Amino acid sequence: MGLREKITNNRFFKSIYREGYPDTDRKRVMVVINSLALHLHPVRVAKKSLKVTYTWGLGGLSIWMFVMLTITGVFLMFYYIPSVKDAWWSIISLDTDVYFGQFMRNMHRWAAHSMVILVFLHMTRVFYTGSYKPPREFNWVLGVVLLTVTFLLSFTGYLLPWDQLAYWAITVGTNMGGATPIIGKQVQIALLGGFQIGQATLIRWYTLHVIFLPLTLIVLVSMHFWRVRKDGNISTPVYPAPPEEEATLAPAAARAKEPTGEEGADEGDESGS
Amino acid sequence: MARTIEEEERVIEDPGERVHVWPHLVSIELVGALIYLLALTVMSILIKAPLTDLANGEVTPNPSKAPWYFLGLQELLLHMHPALAGVIVPGAVLVLLAAIPYIDRSRAGTGIWFSSPKGIPITKFAFVYTTVWNLSLILLDEYLPAGEGAHGIGPLLELYGFPPAVGSVFVPLVFMTFIPWSLAVIVKRRWNANTREIMIALYSFFLASFIVLTIIGTAFRGHSMHLVWPWEVGHPEGLLMH
Numbered sequence: 412m413g414l415r416e417k418i419t420n421n422r423f424f425k426s427i428y429r430e431g432y433p434d435t436d437r438k439r440v441m442v443v444i445n446s447l448a449l450h451l452h453p454v455r456v457a458k459k460s461l462k463v464t465y466t467w468g469l470g471g472l473s474i475w476m477f478v479m480l481t482i483t484g485v486f487l488m489f490y491y492i493p494s495v496k497d498a499w500w501s502i503i504s505l506d507t508d509v510y511f512g513q514f515m516r517n518m519h520r521w522a523a524h525s526m527v528i529l530v531f532l533h534m535t536r537v538f539y540t541g542s543y544k545p546p547r548e549f550n551w552v553l554g555v556v557l558l559t560v561t562f563l564l565s566f567t568g569y570l571l572p573w574d575q576l577a578y579w580a581i582t583v584g585t586n587m588g589g590a591t592p593i594i595g596k597q598v599q600i601a602l603l604g605g606f607q608i609g610q611a612t613l614i615r616w617y618t619l620h621v622i623f624l625p626l627t628l629i630v631l632v633s634m635h636f637w638r639v640r641k642d643g644n645i646s647t648p649v650y651p652a653p654p655e656e657e658a659t660l661a662p663a664a665a666r667a668k669e670p671t672g673e674e675g676a677d678e679g680d681e682s683g684s
Numbered sequence: 685m686a687r688t689i690e691e692e693e694r695v696i697e698d699p700g701e702r703v704h705v706w707p708h709l710v711s712i713e714l715v716g717a718l719i720y721l722l723a724l725t726v727m728s729i730l731i732k733a734p735l736t737d738l739a740n741g742e743v744t745p746n747p748s749k750a751p752w753y754f755l756g757l758q759e760l761l762l763h764m765h766p767a768l769a770g771v772i773v774p775g776a777v778l779v780l781l782a783a784i785p786y787i788d789r790s791r792a793g794t795g796i797w798f799s800s801p802k803g804i805p806i807t808k809f810a811f812v813y814t815t816v817w818n819l820s821l822i823l824l825d826e827y828l829p830a831g832e833g834a835h836g837i838g839p840l841l842e843l844y845g846f847p848p849a850v851g852s853v854f855v856p857l858v859f860m861t862f863i864p865w866s867l868a869v870i871v872k873r874r875w876n877a878n879t880r881e882i883m884i885a886l887y888s889f890f891l892a893s894f895i896v897l898t899i900i901g902t903a904f905r906g907h908s909m910h911l912v913w914p915w916e917v918g919h920p921e922g923l924l925m926h
Binding site: 440449454455461471524541542552595650 | 694695696697698699700701702703704705706707708709710712713716717720721724725727728729731732733734735736737738739740741743744745748749750751752753754757758761765766767769770771772778781782784785786788789790791792793794795796797798799803807880884887891924926
C-alpha cells in the first residue's frame with residue numbers, strides 16, 4: 412500500500428509513533444508501555460475479565476462520561492454567567508442563539524444523569540462480584556468517596572441554571588444540611604455562603620462545580636486507577652480451598668500455557684511493585 | 685512477624701489465560717465508548733434539558749422536589765426527623781458502605797457474580813423482603829388514621845400522648861435497624877449463610893430500599909407530597925417549562 416507507506420514511513424510519523432502499528436506480539440507490548448494513555452493498562456489481561464457480562468464496562472463508561480462532561484462543560488463555560496441577574500438569561504441565550512448550544516447543554520445534562528447512574532451500577536457490580544475483598548479493600552473505600560464526589564458534582568451543577576427547579580431543589584437540600592445535629596446552622600451558612608440562597612451561593616457552588624470538585628475527582632480517580640493496577644487488575648475467580656488440601660496458585664500453571672517470547676517485557680506488569 | 689490475628693485463608697485462584705491488551709481490551713473499550721457516545725448524542729438531539737421559570741423566592745412550586753438521586757432521601761424526610769433522614773442516615777450509609785471490606789474479609793468469592801450458588805436466592809429474598817417492608821411502612825404512614833385528618837405512625841403515637849421524638853426519631857430508628865437485622869438472621873438460618881452471603885443480603889437491602897424510595901419519590905408523590913398514582917402526579921404548580 413503506497414499511501415500507507417508514505418504516511419507511516421517517514422521521520423515525522425516515526426517520531427510520534429516509535430514502533431509503528433502493533434501487528435506483532437513485541438509491538439503489542441511496546442505500544443502499551445510507550446503510550447501515555449495506554450500505559451494505564453497492563454500489557455496483558457486475564458481473558459475472563461474481558462467478558463462484557465462480567466463488568467459491563469461500567470467503570471470505563473463512568474470515566475468516559477466524566478470526560479464528556481468536562482468537554483461539554485468547558486463549552487458551556489464560555490457562555491454561562493454565574494450571576495443571579497444573568498445566569499438564567501445566559502442559558503436561554505445558549506439554547507437559542509449559540510450554534511450547538513442547546514445540543515451541548517443537553518449532552519451535559521444527560522451525561523451528568525448517566526454518570527450518577529453508571530457509578531452507582533459500577534459500585535453494585537464491584538460489590539456483587541466481591542471485588543472489594545482483600546487486597547482491594549482500600550480501593551473500595553476510595554470508590555465510596557468518589558460516589559460522594561459524583562453526587563456533589565451533580566448537585567452543585569443542578570443550581571447553576573438558577574431556575575425554579577434549581578432554586579427549590581437546592582432549598583430542600585440545604586435545609587437537610589441545616590438539620591445536621593449540633594453544627595447545623597454553621598453547615599447551612601457554609602453551604603449557602605450566607606443566610607439564604609443568593610449570589611454568594613451561586614458563586615460558591617459554581618466554583619465547587621467547575622474547578623474544586625472536578626480536581627478532587629481527578630486526584631481520587633487517579634488513585635483509584637493506580638490501586639486497580641496495584642491490587643491485581645480486574646478481579647478473577649477465587650474459590651475457597653476444600654479442607655485438608657493445599658492451596659494451589661494458578662499463575663505458575665497459567666504461565667506454562669502462555670505463548671513464548673514475551674517473558675522479558677512482561678515481567679513488569681505481574682508483580683505489585 | 686508472627687500472625688496472631690487470624691489464620692492465613694487458603695484459597696484457589698483461577699485467573700485463567702491472559703491475552704494482549706492491544707487489541708483485545710482496547711477494541712472493546714473503543715466500541716463501548718462509541719456506542720455510548722452515539723446513544724448520548726441521539727438522546728441529546730431528541731430530548732431537551734429542562735429549564736423552568738427564573739428562580740423566584742416568593743413562589744414555591746408544589747411539590748418541590750430534589751434531583752432524582754436525592755428523591756429517596758426526600759421520601760425518608762416524610763417519615764422521620766430531618767436530622768435523621770437528611771444527615772444521619774445518609775452519613776451512616778456511606779460509612780457502612782465503606783466498612784464492608786473490613787467486615788467481610790475473606791478472599792473466597794472474589795471474581796464470581798453472587799459468589800456462591802446461595803448468592804442468587806439470597807439476593808432475591810432480600811429484595812422481596814425489603815420491598816414488602818418499605819412499601820408497608822410507606823402505606824401505613826400515608827393511610828393509618830391518627831385522628832383529626834392526620835395519618836401515620838408518628839401522629840398516632842402523639843395522639844396517644846407519646847412525645848414527638850418517639851414517633852419521629854425512636855420508632856424510625858427501631859425499624860431501620862430491625863429490618864436489616866431480621867433479614868440477616870433469616871438469611872443465616874434459612875441458608876446457613878456465611879459473612880459474605882449475609883453481606884450480600886444487607887447490600888441488597890440497601891439497593892432495594894434506594895430503588896423503591898427513589899421510584900416512590902419520583903413517580904408516586906404529587907401535590908403536597910401526597911401518595912398518588914403516577915398519572916396523577918402531573919406538573920408541579922408554579923413551575924413552567926421553557
